[in-house]
Amino acid sequence: xxxxxxxxxxxxxxxxxxxxxxxxxxxxxxxxxxxxxxxxxxxxxxxxxxxxxxxxxxxxxxxxxxxxxxxxxxxxxxxxxxxxxxxxxxxxxxxxxxxxxxxxxxxxxxxxxxxxxxxxxxxxxxxxxxxxxxxxxxxxxxxxxxxxxxxxxxxxxxxxxxxxxxxxxxxxxxxxxxxxxxxxxxxxxxxxxxxxxxxxxxxxxxxxxxxxxxxxxxxxxxxxxxxxxxxxxxxxxxxxxxxxxxxxxxxx
Amino acid sequence: xxxxxxxxxxxxxxxxxxxxxxxxxxxxxxxxxxxxxxxxxxxxxxxxxxxxxxxxxxxxxxxxxxxxxxxxxxxxxxxxxxxxxxxxxxxxxxxxxxxxxxxxxxxxxxxxxxxxxxxxxxxxxxxxxxxxxxxxxxxxxxxxxxxxxx
Numbered sequence: 001x002x003x004x005x006x007x008x009x010x011x012x013x014x015x016x017x018x019x020x021x022x023x024x025x026x027x028x029x030x031x032x033x034x035x036x037x038x039x040x041x042x043x044x045x046x047x048x049x050x051x052x053x054x055x056x057x058x059x060x061x062x063x064x065x066x067x068x069x070x071x072x073x074x075x076x077x078x079x080x081x082x083x084x085x086x087x088x089x090x091x092x093x094x095x096x097x098x099x100x101x102x103x104x105x106x107x108x109x110x111x112x113x114x115x116x117x118x119x120x121x122x123x124x125x126x127x128x129x130x131x132x133x134x135x136x137x138x139x140x141x142x143x144x145x146x147x148x149x150x151x152x153x154x155x156x157x158x159x160x161x162x163x164x165x166x167x168x169x170x171x172x173x174x175x176x177x178x179x180x181x182x183x184x185x186x187x188x189x190x191x192x193x194x195x196x197x198x199x200x201x202x203x204x205x206x207x208x209x210x211x212x213x214x215x216x217x218x219x220x221x222x223x224x225x226x227x228x229x230x231x232x233x234x235x236x237x238x239x240x241x242x243x244x245x246x247x248x249x250x251x252x
Numbered sequence: 253x254x255x256x257x258x259x260x261x262x263x264x265x266x267x268x269x270x271x272x273x274x275x276x277x278x279x280x281x282x283x284x285x286x287x288x289x290x291x292x293x294x295x296x297x298x299x300x301x302x303x304x305x306x307x308x309x310x311x312x313x314x315x316x317x318x319x320x321x322x323x324x325x326x327x328x329x330x331x332x333x334x335x336x337x338x339x340x341x342x343x344x345x346x347x348x349x350x351x352x353x354x355x356x357x358x359x360x361x362x363x364x365x366x367x368x369x370x371x372x373x374x375x376x377x378x379x380x381x382x383x384x385x386x387x388x389x390x391x392x393x394x395x396x397x398x399x400x401x402x
Contacts, residue, residue, distance in 0.1 A: 027262060027276045034399075037400075065323050065324075074321055074402045116284065161320075164277070164282055170285065171286070197327075248395070
């Protein structure tokens with residue numbers, strides 16, 4: 001395969017000298033492509049509830065936003081102030097479905113939420129290439145760009161949800177991805193060499209010994225720290241863990 | 253609707269046969285996009301040194317300007333823990349041996365908000381980053397998404 005590809009810079013940035021994270025997309029980098037999305041309402045539930053049957057045949061990367069029982073908002077990534085000592089509420093995924101697991105001691109759980117399931121296997125390695133981290137200031141004044149609307153939607157729409165690609169909107173680009181079986185307590189190191197703290201997603205498998213993956217912060221069995229050249233995943237027990245490192249900046 | 257569209261395959265895959273998983277772009281599938289991001293040079297900071305006590309304490313409220321409730325992501329850097337930067341979602345970590353302290357990011361139909369929450373209790377195994385109340389300060393970077401969060 002020759003060195004053929006396509007990339008689009010974000011509005012205002014020169015494609016020739018911008019950093020990877022200033023791109024809208026590049027054919028070198030996977031994106032978080034949405035397989036399915038929807039909402040759910042669970043009232044007074046305990047134990048396993050199916051959120052969505054995805055049928056992908058692999059455990060996909062997912063995100064969930066949920067309401068809180070104590071506030072008026074929708075909380076990021078399926079976590080909220082629901083999680084107090086004595087309670088356990090996890091969103092978990094396997095080869096066939098996404099489930100909500102509630103095992104609150106002495107009661108049940110009522111929540112609403114929205115889920116996103118992506119066309120990307122959690123158990124997958126992806127090595128970064130063509131790392132360009134030299135950030136440039138926006139210096140293109142002309143109103144150039146590219147927009148691709150979703151099927152059935154007008155290219156003149158002013159609603160950002162109607163577009164697959166809009167060069168005024170950054171997409172989350174996957175920089176590198178790694179999974180590994182850890183014999184804990186131990187550390188998995190995911191090198192990224194970006195020179196800054198990237199944002200990332202992290203999953204851990206089999207916390208409840210049923211082969212499902214869940215996002216890390218719900219688990220008592222691991223924690224993650226980000227450095228400018230690597231992500232370190234500390235696992236207290238023997239588990240399989242996965243890190244998905246994105247191109248985007250976190251905090252320096 | 254006709255079978256029009258666009259596919260861009262990842263390196264090493266033939267675009268004519270590539271599955272969605274083997275593509276960087278596939279017009280049959282939407283991608284997660286970002287509406288706005290906190291300033292790279294001045295992340296939201298918070299230092300609970302004055303010990304606000306138990307409860308929920310709002311750190312930031314900004315209008316997102318969208319006619320719906322968007323999704324959001326939050327990322328946090330804790331000081332003085334050198335080079336430590338925790339993951340998205342709720343940040344449960346015991347700053348004292350008795351308390352949960354958490355930074356939570358969420359959206360309403362009109363606003364994006366960040367709260368600092370302190371509650372009694374601790375999750376065993378969660379990362380302990382300080383030894384005393386007020387011993388840790390935070391910087392928070394947030395992403396407000398184009399896609400809905402409700």
